[in-house]
Amino acid sequence: DAKTTQPNSMESNEEEPVHLPCNHSTISGTDYIHWYRQLPSQGPEYVIHGLTSNVNNRMASLAIAEDRKSSTLILHRATLRDAAVYYCILRDLNSGGSNYKLTFGKGTLLTVNP
């Protein structure tokens, strides 16, 4: 699996935007960029995914660099409930069932201050 690099931790204030970066310089043309988060004492939760274009959903936005070597997860207004570990994961669309699994790295621990 192609590797991703994320900062170990980030801090934000409540109701401010948060930009969580992810580097994936070895990304291939068929790798989708996925983001999951894990709240304390819970299982991971899907946030968003994309291939080339920027994506928006009710939880967040995903901004993908033109060369696809990096991406940024954007939480538009952080809340205390957004405090979690955020994982950036690459998943190859064409690798078939054996690579449908997610390979988690260390992720970024996001702290949200009231």
Next chain:
Amino acid sequence: DSGVTQTPKHLITATGQRVTLRCSPRSGDLSVYWYQQSLDQGLQFLIQYYNGEERAKGNILERFSAQQFPDLHSELNLSSLELGDSALYFCASSPRQGGVGELFFGEGSRLTVL
């Protein structure tokens, strides 16, 4: 609520014993994945089943085994337990075998081996 149910939520046992963790996927999901999360190793993929058949294997020990039954629920069997097997075990499900899209995780089973 992801729709994935795991039982038991907590389990305490002794070294050398055997335990079974159970997972009921979301209604209609055919794929089930098992993950182990320990403090030092992070989230590690163990094994994937699709419609009753094993599809992918990760870092699963020989002392561990899993199966998916005709009703699509899955069980993870851990035997000859060691202290190092203490961890959170997560089950996830998805509708398909491959491609992109989200995995839905349960809340996990916390295993403590004394």
